[in-house]
Amino acid sequence: MERIKSINRLFFGLILSLALMVACSPSYQLFTDQDPRADFSQLKTYQIVHTNQDEKYSDLTYQRIEASIQTLMDKRGYVLADTLPDLIIAFDGRVQQKKEVVVDRTPGMYDPRWGYYGWDNYQYREYSYQQGTLVIDFVLADEKRLIWQGGAQGNIQGNNLNEKEARKIVSLIFSQYPYVAESNTKVSSGKARALSTFEE
Numbered sequence: 702m703e704r705i706k707s708i709n710r711l712f713f714g715l716i717l718s719l720a721l722m723v724a725c726s727p728s729y730q731l732f733t734d735q736d737p738r739a740d741f742s743q744l745k746t747y748q749i750v751h752t753n754q755d756e757k758y759s760d761l762t763y764q765r766i767e768a769s770i771q772t773l774m775d776k777r778g779y780v781l782a783d784t785l786p787d788l789i790i791a792f793d794g795r796v797q798q799k800k801e802v803v804v805d806r807t808p809g810m811y812d813p814r815w816g817y818y819g820w821d822n823y824q825y826r827e828y829s830y831q832q833g834t835l836v837i838d839f840v841l842a843d844e845k846r847l848i849w850q851g852g853a854q855g856n857i858q859g860n861n862l863n864e865k866e867a868r869k870i871v872s873l874i875f876s877q878y879p880y881v882a883e884s885n886t887k888v889s890s891g892k893a894r895a896l897s898t899f900e901e
Contacts (some may be wrong), residue, residue, distance in 0.1 A: 729855035729870065734876045739841075739848035742885045746782035747774055748842075749790045765867035766792060770837065770897075772874045777896055778882035789840040796857070797832045833857040835870050839878075851877050872897045 749767050770790060771781060779788070836852040851874040862870070875897040879887035888896070 729853040729873055731851070731853050732878055733849070733851045733871060735850075736846070736848040740885060741848075741880045742883055743751070744787045744880075745882050746780050746786040747788040748782060748786040749792070750879045752791050752793050762794065762862045762867065763864060765864050766794065766835065766871060769868045769871035770875075772899065773871065773897055777880070780882075786842050787821075789838075789842050791838045791840060792835065793838075794833065797834070798829060818845055831857050833870075835874065837871075837874050849878065851875070868899050872899065 751763055751768055752766065770792065774790070775781070832854065834852065834854045834855075836850065838847055839849040840847050852868050853873050855870075859867070876890075876894045878897075879890075879893050881888060881896070
């Protein structure tokens with residue numbers, strides 16, 4: 702009977718470990734929105750700005766995000782402009798401290814004839830993690846009107862993004878942006894992903 706109890710504890714321990722691995726995995730939720738009236742065929746030049754800089758993000762993180770955006774915009778045929786751009790690309794990054802409660806369940810006693818009996822034992826544990834959010838806005842420079850927005854949210858390690866992480870997040874957001882310079886024709890999802898990759 703003791704051996705069965707040990708196996709049950711091991712089983713529930715494995716399930717808990719898998720749940721924690723999934724909860725802490727570096728996957729991101731993506732979201733986008735678009736103004737249906739926007740004319741993307743008129744857009745060729747751009748500038749990049751960042752707004753409401755979160756003090757938890759370092760200047761290096763913002764530099765990496767900006768460089769990643771510029772690389773992918775250039776890849777789509779847009780041209781960085783010093784003055785009078787068609788498009789302003791504004792991005793905002795934030796880090797939030799989150800908490801999660803995990804429940805450990807130990808079943809009651811087990812009898813081969815009757816199955817489980819008695820009370821289950823529950824233990825509650827709390828763990829903390831960092832959640833990062835990056836939002837990229839495409840704004841018509843002359844009208845100051847938002848025409849496209851994309852964002853990603855997910856768990857991150859620490860307050861800073863290294864170059865690889867910054868590229869990954871920006872790439873995921875740009876994979877949802879379906880246009881190239883001076884065109885209203887949406888590219889396929891496969892083409893959008895290809896235009897959102899970085900050359901190694």
